[in-house]
Amino acid sequence: MSKRSYPLSKVYGLLEPGPVVLVTTRRKGRPNIMTMSWHTMMEFEPPLIGCVISGRNASFDALRTTKECAINIPTQDLAKQVVGVGNCSGETVDKFARFGLTAVEASEVKAPLIAECYANLECRVADTRLVNRYNFFVLEVVRAWVDTAVKNPQTLHHRGNGVFAIAGETIRLRSAMK
Amino acid sequence: MSKRSYPLSKVYGLLEPGPVVLVTTRRKGRPNIMTMSWHTMMEFEPPLIGCVISGRNASFDALRTTKECAINIPTQDLAKQVVGVGNCSGETVDKFARFGLTAVEASEVKAPLIAECYANLECRVADTRLVNRYNFFVLEVVRAWVDTAVKNPQTLHHRGNGVFAIAGETIRLRSAMK
DSSP: OOOEEOOGGGTHHHHTTOOOEEEEEEETTEEEEEEEOOEEEEETTTTEEEEEOOTTSHHHHHHHHHOEEEEEEOBGGGHHHHHHHHTSOTTTOOHHHHTTOOEEOOSSSSSOEETTSSEEEEEEEEEOTTHHHHOEEEEEEEEEEEOTTOSSOOBEEEEETTEEEEEEEEEEOOOOOO | OOOEEOOGGGTHHHHTTOOOEEEEEEETTEEEEEEEOOEEEEETTTTEEEEEOOTTSHHHHHHHHHOEEEEEEOBGGGHHHHHHHHTSOTTTOOHHHHTTOOEEOOSSSSSOEETTSSEEEEEEEEEOTTHHHHOEEEEEEEEEEEOTTOSSOOBEEEEETTEEEEEEEEEEOOOOOO
């Protein structure tokens, strides 16, 4: 993997724009992937992420049991895989095999990283207080990897029903906001 | 306002892509605006939104006290206002006046709507259990308005430090995902 370790203090800038992500888990040795758009940053450092994972997903049980996952950020070249992963179940399908994705070992968690994604965040569950009511998990990012050759990642932003806006032109304004 | 009432069942598609939004509140008659990127959908219907509002913002106290706000979604023509609003405090500045934004009365809440934004969501606070720990509010959208003439909104997606990706090309893939 041609990725570099990425400072945890900069992780928020990867997720704050709201890209679709692929969440990977590994339970009883078996890797799985799900597509997710319902996430938000909750703290800069250590980076905390809040996300909703439906109880209908096999990933819900895997995350609740193992308390570990990885968040992998795809770009538009992976759009078909992103939709495909979202439309089948890890109960019956090996999604890495079906969608030609490469599982790479993480450094801090057992969940695999997806090599084809430009960024990978290794996460541990930090708070489960809103899981019963909203399926809402708070994750802490413990290690991050980014392909620094990707300057303006053309991330996918889901508008619903398979319609995605692709991150396009970048603008830069003077700001004191972090 | 040339906007139409928008079905609550479709609201998720406005926020799921992760745009920067402007949150409006009104406390003791005084309107305020803040810029926010840390939000996520939490439920389709009624639409629930989770969001982090720092205790350093005047809007935090306004939201906690009045339990009402509006989420206004700007497009790239408002980029300067979005950054300007984020770089000053409602304690000392009337942000509507300073940034030339038009306050419109909402139908269900006292918080004003921003006419210049292409979509406006009237919200009530639904859950405050994670406010003390993470400044995390759960909001319920009780009414939504959209300028339906805007087909592919060029929303702003914050990468940090005043750098924004603009929502560009739209792609449409066959998907069973909502």
